[in-house]
Amino acid sequence: MKNKSTKTFFASIFSMLLVLVLNADFVVAQNIEVYVSSRAGERLTRKNDAKFSADAKSSASIITVNEKQSFQTIEGFGATFNEAGMICLNSLPAKDRNKVFESLFDSAKGSGFTMMKSPIAACDFASAGPWYSYDETIDDTLMNHFNIERDLGPNGLITFIKTAAKHGKFQIESPMDFAPDWMYYSLNQGEKHVKLQYYPALARYYSRYLKSYLDNGVHIDYLNLFNEANNTWYSNVTYKEIGEMIKNYVSPQLRKDGIDVRIQFGETANRPEAMQKFPPALDDTALQKDIHSLTVHGYDWNQFSTLTDLHNRYPNLPIYQTEVCYAIPNNLPPSGPTKMPVYEFSDGEFWGNMIVNDMKNWVCAWIYWNMILDENGGPWLISTIHGDGDNNKQHPVVIINRSTKKVTYTGLYYYLSHFSRFVRPGAKRIDCTGGSKQLNLVGFQNADNAIVVNVINNGDETRCNINWNGKFFSYDFPAHSITTLKWNN
Structure with a gap:
């Protein structure tokens, strides 16, 4: 009886050790998928997989990935x-x-955009006709003549x-430049306020x-x-006025009509x-x-830390970056x-770099302005009033030459795609630190537990060791x- 018990005991110990060894071997041998876009010509190119090892292979700087510390939930990336x-x-x-549609929305063959913007009626790129509401x-206050033809x-x-x-599959957020003209005092500067009666x-x-x-x-x-x-x-409408509209008019109306929508607050310039x-x-x-989330635009170009200030003041309201672009002559960053x-x-x-810096300052979704324009950066609508x-x-993200029919996927398309394709809705931003001055990086854990790290190299080729839970690989x-860099957790 004693011998049988002893054998059983040692068999259990052996099984436990075997499991530990196999698990350790799995972590060390685990593959890391690598995708690169570069000035050298790679475009979302799948490279040879890397593998973890038990120690760092070089004395290069270290990037440490720690999924045990997480931050905001990511809702998606896209354009308008x-x-x-x-x-x-x-x-x-x-x-x-x-x-083109496949290249923008297919998550396996393209960008896999998941967060989109669609304006309410006319904006400056409502180019299929004149200005409209x-x-x-x-005075059609009951909306008897409302139509979306x-x-x-x-x-x-x-x-x-x-x-x-x-x-x-994607979500859509919708803002509005102007209410119908007849709702305003006038369209003169300073008078573009909606009349209370409307x-x-x-x-x-x-x-x-x-x-x-x-x-x-x-x-x-x-x-x-x-x-x-x-x-x-x-519109000259103030945010105080917008708040009153939401609280006392819009939210009650939507509830009365049984409309399922989340109200956002902001769209600041x-x-x-x-x-x-x-x-x-x-x-x-x-x-x-009544507010689901806050929305801002990126036309300051680099004041990212103000979003952390915003998060600290309203920690329960997610922050979305919902518009940014280049526009001549007024919307351009220095140089x-x-x-x-x-x-x-x-x-x-x-x-x-903008996307990374927004993510590191609590942005949950990132939307560019025009998804597609032509070789002239248009067509645009003209309505000076x-x-x-x-x-x-x-x-835009994609340029279509309407004369030659050539389609160009811009540098913006590829950098944005490294986020939209690999960082899926429901992901959490995770702690990811280290590297060197020329590297800008951010890490995520998807809902399926896969780890994703996006690293932007703003300089010459450089080597780093990636440290994840005491396992390393050099790249x-x-x-x-x-x-x-993507691997299963």
């Missing part, structure tokens, strides 16, 4: 549906058009969105928009009342503006109950490009590149 983009797509043969009938046309936003949805009508306008889209197969996930409000170019303009409205805790659009791959490095002038050349990051 505008009529200008659909006009460009419709200039292509059907086969080429489908290839969904109800041009003066234009959005159902061949270049319309619903057509654009439904075609994209055949290639991937607040109920405006609430019905938003509700009808959401329901009309849903009736035509498009669900809008997030509603923003105004775009870049409380400035000179669009730049990051610092949020801390300057939100508090008078957002410090009202009653309003916060930015002078011609639009930008064909050089090297330009992607600027955008990649609505702040949309001529010669509005801008830079030479190519000059001026973005590298995605």
Whole structure:
């Protein structure tokens, strides 16, 4: 009996040791997928897998990945549906058009965009006709003449969105530049405030928009009342006024109509503006109950830390970066490009660094402005009374030459794709530190527990050791590149 017990004991110990050894061997032998886009010519190129080892193979600097410390949940990455983009797509043969959609929305073969923007009625790239709203009938407060006919046309936003949805799954946020003109005191500067008597009508306008889209197969996930409000170019409506509209008119109307949408607050022109303009409205805790998240634009170019300030003040409200682009002549960073659009791959490095820095300052979703434009950075809409002038050349994610039919995927496309394809909705940003001055990096853990680290090398080729839970591998990051490292946890 004693011998049998002893044998059983040693057999159990042996089994436990065997499991530990096998698990250790698995971690050491575990493959790391490597994807690279670089000035040398790689474009989301799958490289040879790397493997963990028990110790560092070189004395190079160390990047430490620690998924045990996590931060914000990531909702997605993407760009904007505008009529200008659909006009460009419709200039292509059907086969080429489908290839562009696949390259943007397919998560295996393309970018896999998951967070999109679609403006409410006209904006500066509503290029399929003149300026429009969904109800041009003066004093139609009950929205009896509300219609979305234009959005159902061949270049319309619903057509654009439904075609994209055949290639991937994404959420949509919708802001508005202007309410119908008749709701304002006037469109003169300083008078572009919605009359109080029209607040109920405006609430019905938003509700009808959401329901009309849903009736035509498009669900809008997030509603923003105004775009870049409380400035000179669009509505002069203050954020205090927006807060009152949400709390007392829009939210009650949406509840009454049974509309399923999350209300966002913001669409500021730049990051610092949020801390300057939100508090008078957002410090009202009653309003916060109606708000899902905060939205900012990136036209300050580099004031990322103000988003951490915003997060610290309103920690329960996620932050989305929902618009940024190059535009001549007014929206350019210091030493930015002078011609639009930008064909050089090297330009992607600027955008990649912006995404990383936004992520490291609590951004949960990142949306670029125009997804597709033509070889002239257009076509654009001209309506000076609505702040949309001529010669509005801008830079998109994808350039379609409407004359030659050539499609160009910009540097921005590739850097953005390293995030949208590999960092999926529900991922958590995780602690990822170290490296060297020329590297800018950020780490994530997807909902399936896979670890993803994106590393931007802003200089010459450099080697680093990656340390994950005491296991290491060394990698030479190519000059001026973005590298995605992905492994299972």
